[in-house]
Amino acid sequence: MTDPSTSPAIRPRRLGQLLRRLLDIYSPSGKEGEILDYLRSYLRRHGLPTIEQPLDGHRYNLLVLPPDTDIRLLLVGHVDTVAAHELDDFGHEEQGDRILGLGAADMKGGCAAMVEAFISLWESGCHTPPVGLALVVGEEEDGDGTRRLVRDYHFPWALIGEPTNLQPCLSHYGYVEIELTTRGQRMHASLANLAPNPIESMLHLLLKISQFLRCEHPEIVYNIRECASSPSGFAVPERCSAWLDLHLPPQAPLGEITLEIEEIVSCERHLKPDFDGSIRFTTIHAGYELPEKGAIIESLKAVFAQHSMKWMPQPFRSHSDANLFWAAGVKPVLLGCGALEQAHAPEESVSFEQVLVAARLYLNTMLHLIKH
Helix, strand or coil: CCCHHHCCCCCHHHHHHHHHHHHCCCCECCCCHHHHHHHHHHHHHCCCCCEEEECCCCCEEEEECCCCCCCCEEEEEECCECCCCCCCCCCCEEECCEEECCCHHHHHHHHHHHHHHHHHHHHCCCCCCCEEEEEECCCCCCCHHHHHHHHHCCCCEEEECCCCCCCCECEECEEEEEEEEEECCCEEHHHHHHCCCHHHHHHHHHHHHHHHHHHHCCCCEEEEEEEEECCCCCEECCEEEEEEEEEECCCCCHHHHHHHHHHHHHHHHHHCCCCCEEEEEEEEECCEECCCCCHHHHHHHHHHHHCCCCCCCCEECCCCCHHHHHHCCCEEEECCCCCHHHCCCCCCEEEHHHHHHHHHHHHHHHHHHHHC
């Protein structure tokens, strides 16, 4: 229990300094070493015990797991970002209340808020809360940090600081990643009409798949992320590849939809004997929907009421590590500062007032769990 005479409180100035420092450290997926080392030193400087969960090379997850404690909730933030649009321009800037910088919304604002909340609680004398902290790597790529985390540890609930505009997300979209490949015969460009061109075959295939999704499953958000051919010079390329992302509502019939897309490719082979193409589902993550039940949900509701904030659960429409937690038997709730629309944008930013509110929400949720 905490001592009422030293009731924990968020320190805005310290929080702002931490966020600015995190934004000034470049930490794309795979190169998180510098930001991890900084956060490890920062947490230790404030007296928190840290655990390094190694992955590969200099990469690791940074954990704070109070000893001899039954941890009921894990606060989770990922420290990696997408690659910078311009390597000379990734640090922080300020425009009034907004702080700009790569990862401001996704999700260094959330990480800073969680760290500040945990430090504030720790400084008040509460060293055995039923809550842990995990700062993980690799979320923007294949989620290898979270995969390692759930392999070595288990927690019943996770609170993930993805950008949700401070709205709780108890449901999550599913995610499917598709690789399409078409092949042909390499030949001089002047002979291109003698055999199918893999790029042209790919374009026809992509149009059929996109038309199917628009007409039959308008609830699905799809993105043709990449389309590239093998280098050919003044020649017909021998290969073309494309990558598609699908984001599906929690209750979407995932198996049925993937089968229907496979059948489109099979139909191309049947209708065009000279079509040489293949499909591979490289990632399939199911969505989920949590009921509004349980001690963690009740704590969050109570804290929202305490802050005079409306409790309006929303679905999280993107892919995130929450899918991996769910698959591992952990119940994930997403709640963080910043808007999903800002994530990965060239002018990514977050409202510092939202970061401050997020830190207070995390702190008060921990306090509610301690008292109940």
